[in-house]
Every structure is written in structure tokens, then in C-alpha cells.
Amino acid sequence: MSGSVTIIDLARELKISPSTVSRALRDHPAIKDQTKVMVQELAKKLGYQPNALALSLLYRKTNNIGIIVPEITSYFFSSIICGIQDVLDPEGQHAVISQSNESYETEKKGIDTLLSSRVDGFLISSTFDTTDYSHFEKLRQNNIPLVVFDRDCEGLIADKVLVDDYDGACQAVEHLISMGCKRIAHIAGPKNLSIAEHRKNGYIDTLKKHNIAVDEDLIVQSQFFQMEDGIEPAKRLLSLKDKPDAIFAVNDGIAIGSLSVLRENKIKVPEEIAVIGFDNDPFSSFSYPSLSTIDQPTYEMGMLAARILLKAISSPEEEREFRHEVLKPELVVRDSSRRK
Amino acid sequence: MSGSVTIIDLARELKISPSTVSRALRDHPAIKDQTKVMVQELAKKLGYQPNALALSLLYRKTNNIGIIVPEITSYFFSSIICGIQDVLDPEGQHAVISQSNESYETEKKGIDTLLSSRVDGFLISSTFDTTDYSHFEKLRQNNIPLVVFDRDCEGLIADKVLVDDYDGACQAVEHLISMGCKRIAHIAGPKNLSIAEHRKNGYIDTLKKHNIAVDEDLIVQSQFFQMEDGIEPAKRLLSLKDKPDAIFAVNDGIAIGSLSVLRENKIKVPEEIAVIGFDNDPFSSFSYPSLSTIDQPTYEMGMLAARILLKAISSPEEEREFRHEVLKPELVVRDSSRRK
């Protein structure tokens, strides 16, 4: 920032006015070619860089988009971010990423910070323990567009891009049933998280549809979504007198953690217990056995959310309809659930 | 941005001057308590948020730090970013992340964009094909601090936080030798990448140190760092008449990809071929067999780089010494290299 060249520097050097320099740089039609060339050459020579700050202040538009995600270390969220950036970049928009670390307070603080820095809009996937949405409502009151993605905030009025988790879970369980599994367990995700609830509901409803009794013992819960978080739940399932013959895990991380427990206990997968995850994380095709899963269109979700946001930003504030997009996930069968 | 409350709004409402409002909000001693309370209450009521843009323009300091990484989807870089953010956040500094996607052009464009947005400093890990460092030199000429991390730019004068890749490779190969391996192969990383070169050199020198002939056939190269990129190189190694009895892979991704090839070929790991990776990615302890690796202090590297940058930003420009920190990696032995 220190030694940056300004338009005024160029003007002084060339003994013309700043406005002429400004116009010359932006190729304004009412400027002599000769002047343009002169200005542009000097600008290049001195390494002039327009000050985006000044522009943003003037136009009340920063071309910055605030993104708030629970974490960036998972492939799931980082690939969504890639989708977002691939839409924003060509439009000259920039992503400003903030991690909430699954903390409601951090999420709230992130919003305030981004608000202070005057981002033009928000893309948010909320935390586990976000139940109060007033910090999101505030955005709408300030006419700042918000697109919620992946994790639904039920009751919140906003654009939304979600995945049909219920349907994904149904596909997973249908698949296990079609493979002949009778006692299908579910390692559910954290309570109060819409996606986890939907997956669990899909699991339960599919069992019922096939007249399979829902055994509460077969539903255990994981604390988070990492591989190590799958260990405890899997051990609990193995400690049952009447063991399951399949596990539908809330995500691939948990599924991989479970696989390691099954391996330790010399349980054959899929012969004794079949396993299926959710996400199609890259490592799922390299685990042993390779993991069946439900593919989520993360990259597409990011792109779609970003497109909707950009449209909202450039639309007249009134008479906008809120969009509610639901993407379809897709079953990917691999060795962990394939009867041979 | 649209309907934001400004200091002028508050002033008008209270029929006092903007400067008084400004002082009251910043708790200036020369302001009557009564006025302060009045102002602060109205500010709260109307949801006043200081405009960071205006402040940045005024103070010529944005409190934004530009981060440029090859990609964010790998755990390696995303955990470095976490370390960076955990240092920046408490200091009221914000990370602005840009992905170069291993493209020199994108990296250059990223710098220009961030320069335009007037970040106070840069944290950069450069791409494969960055050989020309003039875009980095430019920063120093503009007095914008830069800290290079992980991937060294040899010859560039800048603060650096690196990992001793050479030493890590030595540890890996020493370990394999101590396990009795005689024909140790190396799957090297992309050419022209300092870290990959250093690891390869560590590999070669350790063999020499133990009077083991370096067999060029046993050194193959991977194109990138993903799991699938390990498949081809591993197959090439298996096609040798005289097969290796160990593989030292340039990173965990490649090692995991190799494991899948070995599994397919029913080769026992570690009995027939031992495998060791580099990075200590979370999945490495959940692969089968669990993967021995060299742990890199990614989070610490991010924190240290950020601390050095903040110090550089707040230091007088002259008489700064450039720091050159080299962190030590650490051997983590797991099943893939443990003779039982």
C-alpha cells in the first residue's frame, strides 16, 4: 500500500488533470488518442494499480462476496468453494472466506466483520448449533442478498441451494436392501443439523416402506464428521448381541472410521457387514474395501449458489422471488456394499 | 451495502456534528459522557457498522492479508490456512484467499487483484511452474511484505517458512533401510518443485550413505499429488523385472494410490513391499494398511508464517532482516512399513 502510484501522480507527471487521466485509463471515447497512449504508457511504466478501495467506496459496491462455512479442511466444503470461485472469478467478483468452526458465535462475528468490509452478498452454510437466524434476517433487512447452501435453515426466508439428503439416504438404504441386507444400522450425524435429520428420516422411511422394523439400537450417533468420529459408533454397533449386517453412515468420514473398526475385528466387508457412506469424498474410492457412497454435486452446488447470488445482487431489490433449488445426489456402488 | 447507517446519519438524528459522533464512538476522552451514551445507544439501535472501506482508504491499511495457495482442497494447504487464520483473527486481520490452481498466470493475476484491493501483505506458496519471480520482486519494490511458505522460491529475497524436506526424506529412507529394505523405490513429485527435488535428494543421499546403489529405474515421477496420480507410477514400478521391496512416495496421496495398486496385485504390504508417504494427511491413518509417513507441521507453519508477516507489516521498512525458518518434519511409523 505504501508506495502506490495514484492517478494524481500520473496527472502531475503529465501536467494534465486527474479526470483526464481517469478517463484515458478507462478508454473514454472523448479523449484524444494521443493522450490515452501517453497516459497508459506512463501508467504501465510506473506500475499503476487502481485502488479498489476508493472505487468500492465511491460506487458502494466492493465486488466481494462473503462466504461462511463451518470449515475448509474437508473436501466437501473446499470443493464447494472451488465451484463458487469458478463462477465469481470470471465476473470480477472475489470470494472472502470465513470459517465458523461450527461455532454460532464465530459465525455471527464473521457476518459482522464481512458486513463491515461491505461485501455485496453472502453465501452461507451454517453451523451445527445455529438455531437462531436473526443474524441472517438482519442481512435481508439491510438488503444484502444471502444464499444459503447445503445446510438448510428451516424457516429462514432466503435463496437456498440444497441437496436432497432424504432422497440420497433412501437410495443408500434401497441399495443395501437390494443387496439382501436385513439389519441395517445407521450412524447418524449431530442432532439439530437439517442434513443429518433428513438422512436419518430417509433411512427410517425406507425401512418402513420395506416393512423392516426400525430398531432403535441400530441407530447410533456420531459427534462430528471426521474419520475418528466413526470409531466409537461402530464399536457400539459391534457390541450389540444382534449385530447389523449393514451400516449406512451419515458421511464418508464416519464410514471410513467404521471400516477401520470392522477390519480390526476381522469382520468381512461386505460379506458380513456392508457399508455405505455419503459425500463421495476422493478417499472413498481408495479405502479398503473401496467405499460405496452417495455422490453429492458439491462443485455444482457452489456454482449454482454463486450464480443465484450474483443475479440477486444485480436485480432490483423488489419483486425478487426467492429460489429454492434442490440438487439430486447419486448412488455410487463400490466394493463395500457389493455382494460378490 | 445499500442501506447502511453512517456516522452522518447518526449526527443528523442527534443534531450534532459527525466528528463528535466519531469521537463518541471511539470513546475519545474529550467527549461528555452523556453525549457518548446518547451516541452509542443510537448507534446500537440503528445497527451502525463502521465502514471498513472508508477506514482503509484513510489509513492506507486494510488489515487484509492476501494468501495465495496452489489449491485449497488438499488437507495440506487448508490446514496451513487454518494456522494462518488462527493468528490473524485475534489481531483483527483478515485472510483473503486466492487459489492459483498450479498456474503461473493465475498466480500472477491473483497478486494483481490482491494488490488492487490493497492487502497489507502476502503469504504465498507458489505453483509448479513458477520459475520467474518478478511478480514477487514487485511486491518488495512496493514495500509490501511477503512471506513465502512451504514451497521455496530459490534466489528470491523474502521471509520464508519452509519444512526440511530433505531431512524428512532422509528419515523416511533411513527408516526403510532399518526395516531391512534393500531395493527402495521413489515416486518423485513434479519437476521444478523445490520440495520434490529436496525429497528426492534426501532419498538419493541416504541410499549413498548406506552404500546402496542408486538405480534410476527405481525412480519414477508422478504428475501431481492426488491419489489417482499414484496409480501409474506404482504400476511402472511393478512392471520392473527386479521389483522394489519398498516405495518412498513424495506424498501421502501418491502413497495411497500406490497402495491400491499393490492391493490389486495381491502384493503384501509391508512384507513384500513396504510403503511410506509424506504429509501425515488424516486419511493416512485410516488407509489399509495404515500408512507410515513423515508428519509435516502444517498448522504451525501457517501460524509462524502469519506471525512473521504481521511483524514485518508493523516494522519500520528499513533494517529488517529476512527470516528463514526451517521446520523439522517427523517420522510416523504405521503398518505399511512395519515388519511384524
Place this chain on the structure above:
DNA sequence: CTGTTAGCGCTTTCAG
């Protein structure tokens, strides 16, 4: 074709 002026939101002298 070019210059002058005002103002985006804020703070900070300098005057009262």
C-alpha cells in the same frame, strides 16, 4: 477534448 468540483464515509488537525 479537457479541467473543476463535489462527494463516497471516515478521522483528524485546527479553531473555537
Place this chain on the structure above:
DNA sequence: CTGAAAGCGCTAACAG
């Protein structure tokens, strides 16, 4: 204790 004015870098009327 408070207000008026200037300026951070830039652009867009409005004049010439």
C-alpha cells in the same frame, strides 16, 4: 467539550 474543513483515491456531472 464540540464543530468546520480537509483529505484518503477515484469518478461523474457540469462547465468550458
